[in-house]
Amino acid sequence: MKVNEKKRLTDRxxxxxxERKRNQRQNRLLKRVQQQFEQVEKDKASQAEVHVxxxxxxxxxxxxxxxxxxxxxxxxxxxxxRTYLAGQIARAACIFQxxxxxxxxxxxxxxxxxxxxxxxxTAEGSTSARRCCIQLARILQYLECPQYLRKYFFPIxxxxxxCGLLNPLDSQHHLxxxxxxxxxxxxxxxxxxxxxxxxxxxxxxLNDVRIDTQLEPNVRVTVKxxxxxxLKSKKIRAKVVPPSQPRQETGIYWGYSVRIANSxxxxxxxxxxxxxxxxxxxxxxxxxxxxxxxxxxxxxxxxLVVFGGVLGLEPALDNDTKLxxxxxxxxxxxxxxxxxxxxxxxxxxxxxxxxxxxxxxxKVCPATAPKSFTSxxxxxxxxxxGIQQYAFNEKRTKFDPLAKKITDTPPIHIxxxxxxxxxxxxxxxx
Numbered sequence: 001m002k003v004n005e006k007k008r009l010t011d012r013x014x015x016x017x018x019e020r021k022r023n024q025r026q027n028r029l030l031k032r033v034q035q036q037f038e039q040v041e042k043d044k045a046s047q048a049e050v051h052v053x054x055x056x057x058x059x060x061x062x063x064x065x066x067x068x069x070x071x072x073x074x075x076x077x078x079x080x081x082r083t084y085l086a087g088q089i090a091r092a093a094c095i096f097q098x099x100x101x102x103x104x105x106x107x108x109x110x111x112x113x114x115x116x117x118x119x120x121x122t123a124e125g126s127t128s129a130r131r132c133c134i135q136l137a138r139i140l141q142y143l144e145c146p147q148y149l150r151k152y153f154f155p156i157x158x159x160x161x162x163c164g165l166l167n168p169l170d171s172q173h174h175l176x177x178x179x180x181x182x183x184x185x186x187x188x189x190x191x192x193x194x195x196x197x198x199x200x201x202x203x204x205x206l207n208d209v210r211i212d213t214q215l216e217p218n219v220r221v222t223v224k225x226x227x228x229x230x231l232k233s234k235k236i237r238a239k240v241v242p243p244s245q246p247r248q249e250t251g252i253y254w255g256y257s258v259r260i261a262n263s264x265x266x267x268x269x270x271x272x273x274x275x276x277x278x279x280x281x282x283x284x285x286x287x288x289x290x291x292x293x294x295x296x297x298x299x300x301x302x303x304l305v306v307f308g309g310v311l312g313l314e315p316a317l318d319n320d321t322k323l324x325x326x327x328x329x330x331x332x333x334x335x336x337x338x339x340x341x342x343x344x345x346x347x348x349x350x351x352x353x354x355x356x357x358x359x360x361x362x363k364v365c366p367a368t369a370p371k372s373f374t375s376x377x378x379x380x381x382x383x384x385x386g387i388q389q390y391a392f393n394e395k396r397t398k399f400d401p402l403a404k405k406i407t408d409t410p411p412i413h414i415x416x417x418x419x420x421x422x423x424x425x426x427x428x429x430x
Contacts, residue, residue, distance in 0.1 A: 071309045073086070097253045148204040281334045289336075
């Protein structure tokens with residue numbers, strides 16, 4: 001009797017096991033079907049048509065440009081300091097959301113003949129200038145470029161030898177691979193495509209995206225991705241847009257462009273904007289006190305702020321044969337002293353940029369201000385870098401066998417951290 005009961009119990013267990021396995025197979029099948037359905041939906045979203053709204057020229061966002069003399073690089077005492085000086089200017093341009101940085105030569109044509117000339121590629125094509133101007137422009141371009149594109153546009157060069165010392169711009173358009181933002185910077189690849197099928201662009205994702213335009217390889221472009229596209233998909237279809245489109249649509253700061261001017265006059269005459277600059281501001285300790293200017297009284301569509309070198313803007317005027325004005329003040333709509341009570345006899349150019357842009361912030365009034373950017377969740381934030389993220393990275397402690405010991409210990413304050421572990425992952429840093 002006991003044997004029969006044991007046998008019946010065993011049969012019941014077999015039935016339960018069989019039923020459990022059947023349910024598991026059904027759940028796996030349902031999960032697989034659900035994943036396939038979700039993948040189909042993601043592929044549809046990735047291949048959706050991208051709409052780009054046309055904006056009339058009168059409604060384009062107002063821009064601010066700054067002009068900096070290249071001769072300030074020669075005032076640095078070592079190659080490291082030359083590089084760091086350029087990095088300070090790039091940081092200031094990014095902080096105040098400058099749209100264009102102009103590097104002009106404030107020395108005479110005789111110096112341009114005797115000094116060694118170099119060339120650089122800008123938006124206007126190949127440009128030749130003195131080495132100090134070229135080096136400053138090259139470092140500015142290097143820092144503005146997103147990290148995943150630098151190896152394509154900036155081969156090993158002596159001008160960039162010490163760029164590893166510089167603080168990263170950490171600009172809003174320097175996106176990470178996991179950043180779910182609709183706009184991205186990319187480079188056109190040489191991956192072959194069928195005729196009329198467009199080109200592939202590397203935008204810093206796992207896979208290249210395809211655009212509907214046939215472009216030459218190794219060209220930097222700005223693309224717009226479909227809304228809700230799966231960033232891991234191999235079938236993303238994007239559209240090339242002007243570099244000004246991201247700021248026009250979302251209000252995000254999308255970096256600055258760099259231009260070379262071989263004289264002070266070319267700063268004004270070779271403006272990339274239609275009609276040139278409608279507001280020009282010169283900075284000098286001989287100018288009008290900036291505090292005497294009424295708030296929001298300087299309206300502009302395309303503003304230009306010009307900074308002088310070690311000796312000011314006067315040498316740039318004296319060395320430019322195409323300018324016929326008698327004084328530097330006659331060149332500008334406003335000639336301002338942004339540091340009226342300076343304690344030092346001199347204000348360095350990199351300091352003047354920070355001080356002047358801060359002082360002019362409440363004086364200028366853009367004709368078309370950019371939208372307020374609100375999609376902060378889609379771009380990297382300050383918490384994504386630095387010692388705080390490094391010390392409390394959740395991904396690191398999640399798989400750390402010592403995680404239990406970490407959680408059992410009292411909270412660690414930032415001041416108590418001596419230095420990070422060199423064996424940890426540094427990929428989150430610029």
